[in-house]
Amino acid sequence: MTEEYTMEMDTDRLRVRPGTKVRLDDIDPGEDGGLDKATGKERTKELRAELETLQEMLYVDGRHKMLVVLQALDAGGKDGTVRAVFDGVNPQGVSVTSFKKPSTEELAHDYLWRVHQHTPRAGHIEIFNRSHYEDVLVVRVHDLVPEARWRKRYGHIRAFEQMLVDEGTTIIKLFLHISKDEQLERQQERIDDPAKRWKFDPADIEQRKYWDEYQDAFEAMLDETSTEEAPWYVIPANRNWFRNLVVSQIMVEKLRALDLRYPEPEFDFEGLVLE
Ligand code: AMP
Ligand code: MG
Secondary structure, three states, X not given: OOHHHHOOOOHHHHEOOOOOOOXXXXXXXXXXXXXXXXXXXXXXXXXXXXXXXXXXXXXHHOOOEEEEEEEOOOOOOHHHHHHHXXXXXXXXXXXXXXXXXXXXXXXXXXXXXXXXXXXXXXXXXXXXXXXXXHHHOHHHXXXXXXXXXXXXXXXXXXXXXXXXXXXXXXXXXXXXXXXXXXXXXXXXXXXXXXXXXXXXXXXXXXXXXXXXXXXXHHHHHHHHHOOOOOOEEEEEOOOHHHHHHHHHHHHHHHHHOOOOOOOOOOOOOOOOOOO
């Protein structure tokens, strides 16, 4: 094992500092951290093993809740990230909610109504595949509600997430950053490969025309809602293996920081020998 091999990456540089203006054009989606793919994959495997242990501890400890928010454009790699990073965890303590176009019932309520009921319970990790952020992304880009309404949502979201944090939830928000060319390649692959066609939505062709508007909406989301306690990370995501490595490492770091432990026994086990 070389020195570099065991060294962990600095993920904090990917965190969006509150009060800064993010320019996605200045962040390279093709970054590889100076690693080669084989090394990256090996490292991810180790981190995943640690993640499995930590998730088990989170479940047993039962005091903390963890919410992971995944946002990206179509073909940005949200599903792939969930599959790759949470591959080996105990399904008893991890769930995924995918937020689609709201139903009539959901639209009849405020936009956080459908979200709040899926926030994690104690001991659990909840992954949001899309989230309440769609209500300042697709909604903003396509004027689904008037600007005066979506503008106020950044403030609501900050307050909502702060409440979750105050009540014991760790929030990790991951924006998967891909280039326009990479998206094109992935969408073409979905058309060409019969096994991937089910993922292709003809509406995605139309969406591509709004690339710049989406980049603006993502930048505003990052500027407005990355807080000290519920930070956004911009993940360079053109290379799947690098994205998986970074996300695994962030997950492991956040779980390590919780200082997880087994609950105090309610029974005196001292010297007990079963016969
Ligand atoms: P997918 O994740 O590929 O299954 O696509 C889900 C679709 O639902 C995407 O086009 C999202 O933009 C859309 N969607 C999710 N949340 C909302 C929302 N709050 N308002 C409108 N569209 C949404
Ligand atoms: Mg899709």
